[in-house]
Amino acid sequence: MQIHKSKDIDQLSQDFAHFLIDYANQKIAINGAFSVALSGGSTPKKLHLLLASDDFKDKTDWSKWHFFMGDERFVPFSDDRSNAKMCYETLLDRVPVNKNQIHFYQTENIEPAESALQYEKLLRGFYEGKQTGIDLVILGMGDDGHTLSLFPGQPIIHETKKWVDSFWLEAQDMYRITMTHPIANHAGAVAFLVAGAGKSKALKAVLEGAYEPDIYPSQIISPTSGELHWFIDEAAGGLL
Numbered sequence: 001m002q003i004h005k006s007k008d009i010d011q012l013s014q015d016f017a018h019f020l021i022d023y024a025n026q027k028i029a030i031n032g033a034f035s036v037a038l039s040g041g042s043t044p045k046k047l048h049l050l051l052a053s054d055d056f057k058d059k060t061d062w063s064k065w066h067f068f069m070g071d072e073r074f075v076p077f078s079d080d081r082s083n084a085k086m087c088y089e090t091l092l093d094r095v096p097v098n099k100n101q102i103h104f105y106q107t108e109n110i111e112p113a114e115s116a117l118q119y120e121k122l123l124r125g126f127y128e129g130k131q132t133g134i135d136l137v138i139l140g141m142g143d144d145g146h147t148l149s150l151f152p153g154q155p156i157i158h159e160t161k162k163w164v165d166s167f168w169l170e171a172q173d174m175y176r177i178t179m180t181h182p183i184a185n186h187a188g189a190v191a192f193l194v195a196g197a198g199k200s201k202a203l204k205a206v207l208e209g210a211y212e213p214d215i216y217p218s219q220i221i222s223p224t225s226g227e228l229h230w231f232i233d234e235a236a237g238g239l240l
């Protein structure tokens with residue numbers, strides 16, 4: 001595991017952008033393509049805007065990228081809580097990519113369970129039987145230690161057979177749909193992006209505490225053969 005510490009969210013986004021572009025370009029040079037699972041929430045917004053800025057936009061061949069989504073709030077695309085909407089607004093509408101490079105969850109005109117099945121089918125089509133899965137899975141971490149939609153106390157934390165599942169999240173009054181830990185842990189690399197003092201307590205517990213994934217689900221992330229990176233800012237790492 002490698003921990004990369006940056007001064008603040010701006011520097012963190014810069015450092016992560018360099019890492020991501022370098023990693024993507026290496027994969028493109030070797031395999032002719034690069035696949036990434038994006039994370040949602042608010043932390044990646046600055047990173048996305050930076051990737052789409054003049055500083056980074058021309059540093060990679062976007063036509064070789066494939067975008068997946070780690071997890072999704074089961075709301076219509078027009079809803080501000082949609083992770084897909086955030087990713088389009090901050091990145092995908094700003095860089096030269098085609099629709100067929102974007103593989104996101106269907107959250108409209110479909111039941112959550114059926115959407116999860118379809119997404120699992122899609123992922124298996126790409127990765128079943130392959131030595132490694134998605135090249136890079138980018139993860140966030142909530143103040144409560146959740147990652148993806150693996151929330152504290154939810155049975156889905158321990159799912160091992162399904163690659164994708166959906167469930168009703170009472171506390172947020174919505175369905176969630178998410179990759180499970182086997183698909184994340186099968187990635188070529190996993191990189192957390194974590195910023196802000198609000199995450200410091202959970203981060204300390206995840207990285208330095210006892211193994212309690214029911215309380216701190218981010219602990220379940222442990223790639224089988226890929227690299228594990230934690231990109232954090234000083235505020236998030238303040239208790240380490």
Ligand SMILES: O=C1O[C@H](COP(=O)(O)O)[C@@H](O)[C@H](O)[C@H]1O
Pocket residue numbers: 039040041042043044070071072073083139140141142143147148149
């Ligand atoms: O609900 C979610 O939260 C986490 C963390 O988000 P952040 O706003 O604290 O950065 C995110 O990684 C996940 O994709 C999202 O669905």
